[in-house]
Every structure is written in structure tokens, then in C-alpha cells.
Amino acid sequence: MARTDIIVNTKEGAVDQHREPVASKSIVSxxxxxxxxxxxxxxxxxxxxWDEYYRLWRGIWKAEDKSRDTERSKIITPALAxxxxxxxxxxxxxxxxxxxxxxxxxxxxxxVHADIQMWRDQLDEDFNKEDVESSxxxxxxxxxxxxxxxxxxVLEERVDRKIVAKAIGDTEVTQAGYEETSVVRVGLKPxxxxxxxxxxxxxxxEDALGMAHITDVPKHDIEMKQTxxxxxxxxxxxxxxxxxxxxxxxxxxxxxxxxxxLLVEYHGFVPKHLLEGxxxxxxxxxxxxxxxxxxxxxxxxxxxxxxxxxxxxxxxxPYVMGDRCFLAYQHDTVPNRFWGRGVAEKxxxxxxxxxxxxRGRIDAMALSIHPMMAMDATRLARGTDFKxxxxxxxxxxxxxxxxxxxxxxxxVNPSTFSQSADLERQVQMGxxxxxxxVSTADNQRNATSGGMSMIMGGAIKRSKRTLANIERRFTRxxxxxxxxxxxxxxxxxxxxxxxxxNVSSTLGIVARELEQQSLANMMKTVPAESxxxxxxxxxxxxxxxxxxxxxxxxxxxxxxxxxxxxxxQPPQDPLVQIKMKEIEIEAKLEQAKLKLKDDHFNKELMVxxxxxxxxxxxxxxxxxxxxxxxxxxxAGQEQDSLVTAVQMQGAERSDMRKTAVALRKGGxx
Numbered sequence: 267m268a269r270t271d272i273i274v275n276t277k278e279g280a281v282d283q284h285r286e287p288v289a290s291k292s293i294v295s296x297x298x299x300x301x302x303x304x305x306x307x308x309x310x311x312x313x314x315x316w317d318e319y320y321r322l323w324r325g326i327w328k329a330e331d332k333s334r335d336t337e338r339s340k341i342i343t344p345a346l347a348x349x350x351x352x353x354x355x356x357x358x359x360x361x362x363x364x365x366x367x368x369x370x371x372x373x374x375x376x377x378v379h380a381d382i383q384m385w386r387d388q389l390d391e392d393f394n395k396e397d398v399e400s401s402x403x404x405x406x407x408x409x410x411x412x413x414x415x416x417x418x419x420v421l422e423e424r425v426d427r428k429i430v431a432k433a434i435g436d437t438e439v440t441q442a443g444y445e446e447t448s449v450v451r452v453g454l455k456p457x458x459x460x461x462x463x464x465x466x467x468x469x470x471x472e473d474a475l476g477m478a479h480i481t482d483v484p485k486h487d488i489e490m491k492q493t494x495x496x497x498x499x500x501x502x503x504x505x506x507x508x509x510x511x512x513x514x515x516x517x518x519x520x521x522x523x524x525x526x527x528l529l530v531e532y533h534g535f536v537p538k539h540l541l542e543g544x545x546x547x548x549x550x551x552x553x554x555x556x557x558x559x560x561x562x563x564x565x566x567x568x569x570x571x572x573x574x575x576x577x578x579x580x581x582x583x584p585y586v587m588g589d590r591c592f593l594a595y596q597h598d599t600v601p602n603r604f605w606g607r608g609v610a611e612k613x614x615x616x617x618x619x620x621x622x623x624x625r626g627r628i629d630a631m632a633l634s635i636h637p638m639m640a641m642d643a644t645r646l647a648r649g650t651d652f653k654x655x656x657x658x659x660x661x662x663x664x665x666x667x668x669x670x671x672x673x674x675x676x677x678v679n680p681s682t683f684s685q686s687a688d689l690e691r692q693v694q695m696g697x698x699x700x701x702x703x704v705s706t707a708d709n710q711r712n713a714t715s716g717g718m719s720m721i722m723g724g725a726i727k728r729s730k731r732t733l734a735n736i737e738r739r740f741t742r743x744x745x746x747x748x749x750x751x752x753x754x755x756x757x758x759x760x761x762x763x764x765x766x767x768n769v770s771s772t773l774g775i776v777a778r779e780l781e782q783q784s785l786a787n788m789m790k791t792v793p794a795e796s797x798x799x800x801x802x803x804x805x806x807x808x809x810x811x812x813x814x815x816x817x818x819x820x821x822x823x824x825x826x827x828x829x830x831x832x833x834x835q836p837p838q839d840p841l842v843q844i845k846m847k848e849i850e851i852e853a854k855l856e857q858a859k860l861k862l863k864d865d866h867f868n869k870e871l872m873v874x875x876x877x878x879x880x881x882x883x884x885x886x887x888x889x890x891x892x893x894x895x896x897x898x899x900x901a902g903q904e905q906d907s908l909v910t911a912v913q914m915q916g917a918e919r920s921d922m923r924k925t926a927v928a929l930r931k932g933g934x935x
Contacts, residue, residue: 293536418591419455421755430442482505598612639673647662
């Protein structure tokens with residue numbers, strides 16, 4: 267399945283693919299000067315901290331991570347890694363847990379929704395084929411570790427293959443074959459923060475002078491784009507370094523020099539005279555002259571540079587909305603900064619303290635567990651090995667009791683266990699992780715449902731803040747930009763419409779369980795015949811992920827509608843209902859009698875009159891039944907009142923007897 271870049275020479279000023287531009291060095295110099303300055307700013311302020319966050323998440327020890335010079339243990343506790351993975355899992359569940367993670371609003375007043383649903387389903391299908399969900403998950407992970415999640419929208423033309431049955435010759439026998447279809451799709455590429463540079467004065471993608479994606483790509487990928495005409499056909503040198511220094515130290519194999527190329531893809535403003543001034547040599551080898559109208563005018567452009575020196579492409583922004591291809595969000599907002607604050611930064615200090623506590627305990631255990639001997643070196647045999655081992659013989663010049671003495675440094679303080687548990691709690695406080703890693707013995711709050719609800723409630727609030735950042739700055743802009751590109755480059759599949767997209771970011775799995783528990787408790791206080799009961803039940807199913815959730819929601823809507831209709835029609839007095847029916851029948855009977863006067867021999871009217879009289883008799887019978895039932899109920903109430911009165915009189919007589927007996931006893935005494 268082939269894939270090619272769709273952005274090829276769609277604007278004036280694009281570079282000729284086979285003729286060397288004379289002014290290419292000028293635009294390369296202008297771009298690389300700024301990119302290098304921005305990269306130096308990022309490295310000086312962030313790269314060292316990001317490397318340590320990465321090691322804490324992966325559990326990789328480095329000598330510079332020691333808390334003291336005499337530290338020997340290299341353990342890294344998993345508390346921070348657990349918090350990062352828990353936060354990312356919550357974000358993924360909140361975004362993709364309900365199935366459809368985005369929706370499209372139709373035009374106001376449009377009663378036909380089939381067209382907009384087909385539009386949404388087609389875009390969702392293309393996202394699935396480009397594996398956009400996996401890319402978003404990786405961006406969430408980068409945001410949790412480094413504080414900022416960055417993605418780049420990629421527009422590509424793919425050649426899809428579909429298996430079909432093909433006949434063999436003129437026979438009816440078939441064999442497996444395939445059909446090829448060229449399709450334009452929009453994808454999303456995760457961008458590592460250490461592969462991204464941006465104007466340091468900017469706070470958002472839209473405010474920056476420019477930004478660049480600096481990454482090493484396979485050399486054959488560049489050569490394929492040169493062959494297709496996307497990039498200029500020019501010689502390329504190799505590149506052996508890595509753009510992500512934190513991961514470079516983990517690689518045991520180094521790629522060959524000719525296997526990859528350092529690609530700098532700049533998106534932003536460039537001087538118009540540099541973009542349009544890419545003059546070319548004429549047929550005799552002389553440079554063509556270009557005179558700029560205004561050297562201060564800036565235009566939005568995309569510039570691709572290989573190995574920092576070779577211009578591959580320089581085109582004006584080809585997108586109809588003029589938007590940039592990069593998207594970024596802050597996991598936790600840092601005011602007046604582009605780079606945000608991630609889970610690793612929030613849990614960094616308690617994690618370092620926890621590691622120091624664990625390493626100190628392990629080092630102390632080594633001194634208290636392993637045997638040590640104090641010896642008089644002047645009274646040992648020459649050449650004696652001082653190491654102690656089971657079954658070893660030690661030769662001494664004199665009494666061994668006076669020369670050898672075993673000793674240790676005592677037992678490790680058991681209070682370090684509770685100290686470690688409290689440091690784990692501090693990691694949770696800093697990161698907002700709702701996983702209860704601390705045992706109930708160390709924190710009794712974790713043993714109660716109320717305490718766990720308080721923990722989860724705080725974690726849910728933090729997750730909602732991050733979700734709000736993601737929806738406003740990442741997912742919603744991504745869907746809009748993807749739709750604009752599909753309308754522009756694939757109008758046969760996507761009709762041009764002014765659409766509004768909604769991202770269905772809901773509660774995470776832990777928050778959903780807490781919400782369901784609250785709704786279930788509320789249902790116990792509401793009668794089953796009340797519409798509120800069905801509303802609460804609907805809320806439980808909406809937060810559920812069962813396979814037949816949609817069918818259950820439809821049934822609940824029907825039951826809720828029936829309950830509302832019953833409440834809208836309050837029960838009436840049966841005598842009133844009978845009277846209303848009698849009035850209706852009498853009106854029909856009068857009409858039938860009037861018609862019968864005009865037509866004395868109409869048998870049908872005579873039959874209808876007899877039926878109406880019969881209905882009057884039945885209503886009279888129903889009225890008598892109501893009266894009889896009312897009398898019986900009244901008699902029953904009177905009987906109950908009489909029984910109650912008799913019981914009260916009996917109780918009064920009993921009290922009078924007891925009083926008389928007491929008086930008689932008092933008189934005798």
C-alpha cells in the first residue's frame with residue numbers, strides 16, 4: 267500500500283524539482299538560524315528535566331540521579347510510573363470509552379440528518395484506517411510525561427487494495443485478486459517534545475512566528491518523495507546522531523550513516539521575497555534576476571530542509587483555511603508558557619524522596635544482614651584473605667577469640683516502612699492519581715467507602731481540568747482541521763459544508779463507576795412509577811459500556827414517556843366519567859332520532875338507537891355499582907370507627923376497675 271505526501275507544488279513560488287535554486291541558501295539560512303536559536307532555548311531550559319522524567323517513568327538508573335555520594339542501591343520505585351499510566355488510562359477511557367468520540371452538529375432547522383451522519387461516519391472510518399486513536403494515545407502519554415502533548419496533521423494519498431474474486435480466463439473458476447483505489451486521507455502523527463521547537467515568545471501554536479519538527483527519518487522515505495516530485499531531486503548525505511537524546515543512550519545498535527536523514531520541517535512565517543525569490547538558472551547557466559516588491563512582507567509557508575543545509579521544499583501554505591498543521595495542549599496549565607506541567611513534574615519531588623528512602627533502607631539492610639569481622643591484622647597469617655565465606659578457615663597467630671570479632675550495625679529501623687507509605691501518598695497528592703497504592707494499615711481512610719469517594723472525587727476534578735485543555739486545544743481543532751483538508755482535497759467524498767464538531771469526552775472508567783454508584787443510591791429514594799426513576803436509570807446506562815446500551819436507552823425513553831403521559835392525565839372521579847359518557851351518548855341519540863323522523867323506515871338508524879339505549883342502561887348499571895362500592899367503603903369505615911370506639915371504652919373501663927381496686931386496698935390498709 268503506497269503512501270505519498272499530498273502537498274506538492276500547489277502554490278506559486280514552489281521549488282522546481284529538477285533545477286537548482288540560486289537563492290535556496292538564503293531561505294535555508296533564515297529558517298535554520300531561528301530554528302537553532304529556538305532549539306538552544308528548549309535544551310537549556312527543559313531537556314535535562316525531561317530526560318530525568320523519562321528515566322523515572324522507565325525505571326532507568328543513572329549515576330547523576332544519586333541522592334548522596336555513598337549511595338549504592340539503584341532501585342527506582344514505581345509510584346510515579348503508576349501515576350503516569352493511571353492518568354493516561356483515564357484520558358484514553360474518557361475520550362474513547364463511549365465508542366463514538368466525536369459528533370457533528372447539523373444545520374439549524376435541517377430535519378434530514380442522514381447526510382450529516384454519513385459525513386461523520388465516513389470521517390470516523392478514515393480515522394480508524396489511519397489509526398488516529400493510537401496516535402492520540404501516544405500524544406496523551408507524552409503530555410503526561412513531559413507536560414505538553416503535540417501532534418502533526420498529515421495529509422496523504424494512499425493506494426488501498428481490496429481483495430476480489432477474478433475469473434480465470436473464460437471459465438467460471440475464480441482466484442483471489444485485488445483492486446487498487448487511490449484515496450486521500452488525513453492522519454495524525456505524534457511529535458515528541460524533544461523533536462519540536464517553537465518561537466519562545468509564543469504561548470500558543472497560532473501566536474508563534476514559526477515552529478519546526480526536527481526528526482530523523484529513513485533515507486529511502488526522502489528518496490521516494492524525491493522520485494514522486496514532492497521534494498527536490500538533490501544529493502543527500504547521511505546522519506548518525508539522534509534527535510531524542512534521552513532515548514539514544516538506550517540503543518545498543520547505531521544506524522549506518524546512509525540509513526537516515528535529519529529532516530527539519532518548518533511551519534510558519536517567512537519573508538515573501540525569500541520564498542518568491544527562489545530564482546533558477548536559465549538554459550545558459552546564468553542566474554535569473556528577481557526583484558522583490560516588498561522585503562518586509564511575511565507569508566505563511568512550509569519549508570523542508572535535510573541535514574540542516576539542503577532545501578527539499580519551500581511552498582506557501584496550501585490549505586484553504588491557512589491553518590497550521592501542528593496541535594498542542596498542556597496537561598496542566600502553566601500561565602504565560604507554551605510548555606505545560608505533566609504528571610512527572612507534579613510527582614517529581616515526592617518520587618525522589620521515596621527513592622532516597624528506599625535506597626537508604628536497602629543500603630542499611632546490606633550492613634545489618636551480611637556478616638562482617640573485625641581482625642587484628644598483626645596477628646594474622648601473611649597473605650590471609652579477609653573475605654568471609656561459609657566453611658572458610660582463618661589462620662591466626664594466637665587465640666582466635668582475641669584476634670577475630672564478628673559485628674554488625676544493628677537492625678534497620680522499622681519506621682521506614684510507614685515513611686515510605688506516606689511518601690507514596692504524597693506522590694498521589696501531587697499527581698492526582700486515584701489508585702490506592704498505600705495499604706489500609708498505613709492509611710485507614712483507604713479502608714472506608716467514604717474515604718475512597720473523597721480520593722476519587724479529587725482525582726476526577728483534576729482529570730476534568732486536563733480533559734478541558736485537551737478538548738479546547740487539541741481534539742476539537744484536530745477534527746475541524748481534518749474536515750477542512752478532506753473538503754479541499756477530497757470533495758468527491760466530503761461535500762463542502764460549514765460544520766460544527768463536538769468531542770464526546772466523558773468521564774473516565776473510575777469516575778464512571780463513582781457516578782453509577784451515586785445514581786444507584788439516588789434510585790433507592792425514588793418510587794419506580796416516577797419519571798425521575800427512569801431518568802436516573804438512563805444516567806446509569808449512559809455511563810455504561812455494555813454492548814446493548816443503545817437498545818436499553820431506547821426502551822428507557824419509551825418507559826419515561828409513558829410515565830409522563832400517566833402523570834399528565836390525573837385520575838378522575840368515576841361518577842364524573844360516567845356522566846361525561848352519558849352526555850355523549852344522549853347527544854348521539856338525539857341526532858339519530860332527528861334523522862329517523864325524516865326516514866321512518868331506516869332500519870340501521872333504529873338499530874343504532876337501540877344500541878345507544880343499551881349503552882345508557884349499562885352506564886346506569888355502572889353508576890349503581892359505584893354507589894354500592896362507595897356505601898360498602900363508608901360502612902367499612904364506620905365499622906372500623908365503631909370498633910375503635912368500643913376498644914377505647916373497654917380500655918377506659920379497665921382503667922376504672924384498676925383504680926377502684928387500688929382504692930379498696932388503700933382503704934383496708
